[in-house]
Amino acid sequence: MRILLSVLFWVWTFLSPATLIQQPEAPGQILIQSRHTLTDTAGHHWQAVLFRRWGSRGPEPLRLRLVGLGGTPEILHPRHLLISTVRGETWLAPDISEQLGEHPPRVGQYLLEEVVAVLDPVVPTQLSLSSIQGEQVVLRLFPGVIQEWQAVGSSSRLGTNQPLFLNPPLPLWEGDRFPSQQFLHFP
Numbered sequence: 001m002r003i004l005l006s007v008l009f010w011v012w013t014f015l016s017p018a019t020l021i022q023q024p025e026a027p028g029q030i031l032i033q034s035r036h037t038l039t040d041t042a043g044h045h046w047q048a049v050l051f052r053r054w055g056s057r058g059p060e061p062l063r064l065r066l067v068g069l070g071g072t073p074e075i076l077h078p079r080h081l082l083i084s085t086v087r088g089e090t091w092l093a094p095d096i097s098e099q100l101g102e103h104p105p106r107v108g109q110y111l112l113e114e115v116v117a118v119l120d121p122v123v124p125t126q127l128s129l130s131s132i133q134g135e136q137v138v139l140r141l142f143p144g145v146i147q148e149w150q151a152v153g154s155s156s157r158l159g160t161n162q163p164l165f166l167n168p169p170l171p172l173w174e175g176d177r178f179p180s181q182q183f184l185h186f187p
Helices: 004-017 143-154
Strands: 022-027 029-037 045-055 063-068 080-085 090-093 107-112 125-128 136-141 163-165 184-185
Touching: 022 143, 029 136, 029 143, 045 136, 045 143
Parallel strands: none
Antiparallel strands: 022 029, 029 045, 045 063, 063 107, 080 090, 080 125, 125 136, 163 184
16 A cells, blocks of 8 residues: 555656746745645655745845744754765755744755756755754655756746746656646746
8 A cells, every 4th residue: 555655646746737936026026936845754744945036136046945844853053954866966055044034943944056957857866954853854856846946946037928948858757658848837
């Protein structure tokens, strides 16, 4: 039963629609973001929001906000977020949670500007962060999440009804029949 649930979860992950959101925040300022719920290796759920603001001075740095839901461990600050792949590649994303001011203990914010563009969506990747309980919290990233993050990272200011192409295209998995390029239209 557990294997069947795992297979169904993976299939759902690949078939789920992109969750890129473009939202005007103020005159001349737009927020572009990707939202996902990730599950850590202990079964706790985390909301992962990768975002970039565009204003009159151009784009702000790419940021990832992680929010622990329910009984997740409290995040130890300031500690870098470790991003690693099965190939042994590792990156450290600076903890910029202090920019949030006073925030709940299960919230962290990290600078991902340099990392997102070099991730390979077909290589298993995970995020690791330290908790105040002394345990390591590990979140696995699915290919579609990485691809959306790269779309946000490479996005330019978009106007109404302009398509945002997920670039690079979602890889074709052996045996599937999915199109090699997906895009969204923002209302």
